[in-house]
Amino acid sequence: MADWQEITGGVTAPKGYRAAGITAGLKPSGLPDLALIVSDIEAIAAGVFTTSQVKAACVDYCRQRLQAKQGARAILCNAGQANAATGSQGVHDADESAELLAKELNISPELILLASTGVIGQRIKMDALRSGIPKLVASLSETGSDAAAGAIITTDLVTKSIALETTISDASGGLRQRPVRIGGIAKGSGMIHPNMATMLAFVTCDAAVSPHLWQQMLSRAADKSFNSITVDGDTSTNDSLIALANGQSRTPAITEMGAEAEKLEAMLTAVCQHLAKAIARDGEGATCLIEVQVTGTHDDLSARQIAKTIAGSSLVKSAIFGRDPNWGRIAAAAGRAGVPFEQDNLQIKLGDFLLLENSQPLQFDRAAASAYLKQAATDYPVVDLVATNNSNDLSGDVQGQAAARLRSNIKTQRLDNPVIIAVSVGNGHGTGKAWGCDLSYDYVKINAEYTT
């Protein structure tokens, strides 16, 4: 049983946060493209960033800022240009963005963190940014989360948002409980033409946590969420997860692991997992969410490694798209994950269907298993971005517009009926999960630009 409840409000659900999202003119389409999250007071800040050797200017900027000072007041995010592979000019643009916002907020530029998403090799449109920032700050509101969530997306078909609330003891060992909230927004649907890279997630929390512990919690939560999803295995130049904790819940500071810290970390992990699953489900051309559960390894890391290999296998993904209960591909993916196990112990379940036990295939109702796969495919509209594509448009914005049109057809994104692949490889106590999506014609369609 989860120790928390879902609430509304996204990143502005926790106390002491405001957010905004506006159209600054960075995207040619006139869609929202500039987002801001501000904490009323300086918050503890933690971050997890792309491991790629090719990094956007904002990633280097944030790493340096957080190394110097693990605190922040604001996160500024632009969509349209990735500001990656833009050299020293890109670094200068990032610095200027922070200075402009700092002036408008009347705070030090050191308290500002940055994120960008869009086309690799393109500088941020600084003129639009300069004139947009005052408007952005003027739009800040305690109900601004949805606007911010809408301004960070590119080709996403849905905005991604969540907020959870739990209670923390008012004083050490005390019986009185006070509410604590964590909210989050995210963007990402794999990588998409032309280089609309990047997974971004911003998390806010009103608990008081020590900087070192908050970073540890975030890193572990990222491993169990954003680092456990795969759309196509491609890591972007701009991937960033930033989390603020501002203590405005007025609960006692959590400075070491213990019952309250575990409670908070579990809720942080749940927020990250929700956003991660939403990204996986929104994978390009995907028709369903896939959850792989692995047990029986020596440790959790090994289990997660097997789970990710299965979730990332093109063969498994295309079999699921074809509603084909193809255990052989699952077994083959498990076998090549780089984790030693006795193949005689291998067990594979698809939903409630036991397909393989002790490495021996079992008889099962193939039609029923296929029907199980079929029910997981919810009525996401078929993506037809390429039909509206214009090969001379290098901004990726045409696809963004097409995505925007599709968005209006999606009322809710269902994350509660994934295809569940459960694999056991032995008697160890390690467990791990990973999430992904199926591989459809539309993935290829979206990612193969027709210049002819």
Add this chain to the structure above:
Amino acid sequence: MADWQEITGGVTAPKGYRAAGITAGLKPSGLPDLALIVSDIEAIAAGVFTTSQVKAACVDYCRQRLQAKQGARAILCNAGQANAATGSQGVHDADESAELLAKELNISPELILLASTGVIGQRIKMDALRSGIPKLVASLSETGSDAAAGAIITTDLVTKSIALETTISDASGGLRQRPVRIGGIAKGSGMIHPNMATMLAFVTCDAAVSPHLWQQMLSRAADKSFNSITVDGDTSTNDSLIALANGQSRTPAITEMGAEAEKLEAMLTAVCQHLAKAIARDGEGATCLIEVQVTGTHDDLSARQIAKTIAGSSLVKSAIFGRDPNWGRIAAAAGRAGVPFEQDNLQIKLGDFLLLENSQPLQFDRAAASAYLKQAATDYPVVDLVATNNSNDLSGDVQGQAAARLRSNIKTQRLDNPVIIAVSVGNGHGTGKAWGCDLSYDYVKINAEYTT
């Protein structure tokens, strides 16, 4: 300049080898399904096998045989059933296959190596095998390579075969040269429904080489060929490369590295690379071969790792299919390969088009670059295997039949016009190559079975 010439004859081009391929009735389709390669005398044998934790019975069988004795007279290969995930019965079937052949050849079963390809979870049809083996042995011929090459394929659209000849000094330091030959056949086109797994390659050589050195040469050649191709990143349960060297060229035994050994290893590597490229080009739904060349790393291994990551990127592969000179995806893939480099040093070329230098995008003729990508797509027929698919047929044989029909339309497989992606990441001396193919609609089509 290569130090060898191409000759005809495949695995029977080297002296002292015979081969055969027949229809034994293992595949329901009546297509050839049983192959045999025999050396007149006991040959030195080396092997490289799947690293998967889930292995076919034949893989365990060969590993044990070669550990006990690095010599062999024959390689028996069946197509149709993978004999993987078949438990102790599968082990028994493998042993019986070797014993049956040994009796027919009148040799010890210890001199027989085995390979299987086909459906995971299915036992070899032993009745068909038993009645087929006498016929197979009776068909052995010094021109039997093509028959063998045709009997090991499953959904491949072309058979894969090569033979090269060079000369080796007649005596140590002697001026008289004698011809030495290496031949090879292979199968593989990625993995395919339902679990038509497996890359197989069999190499014959008539040089005399010491066992330890032959294994070393083969392992290195495998790293530069079969381990440097990627179709979909999925490693099979049955992947096997077996190489025999029988000394029938009557050249002096090569027992340590030196000029003659290097010459032989270079030719062995060329044979393996030809077969590996042929497999990559025959990837499911592929329209072109992609060669990635990486330079400037600290060591060769790092270069190969970057090359493989680029060649395996779904985003790069679908961009190539779309004839889109998308350097951003190439940069992103290079960046996430796990090899540290200074991103400022990154340079990317596509054919003759320099796209990125010092991590800065350059102006280039986009239409011409797209035309370059287009010319690499030769006129392989479009694969339409699924149209003929029957969801109740779990043998994969229906697709094998469809593939057979297509084969007749392919006169030659062009390997001489790959799309070349050249990436430099610094000033190091490391170099490496990898090969792959593009990702097309047909990949998804072939791999997504429609059970509905």
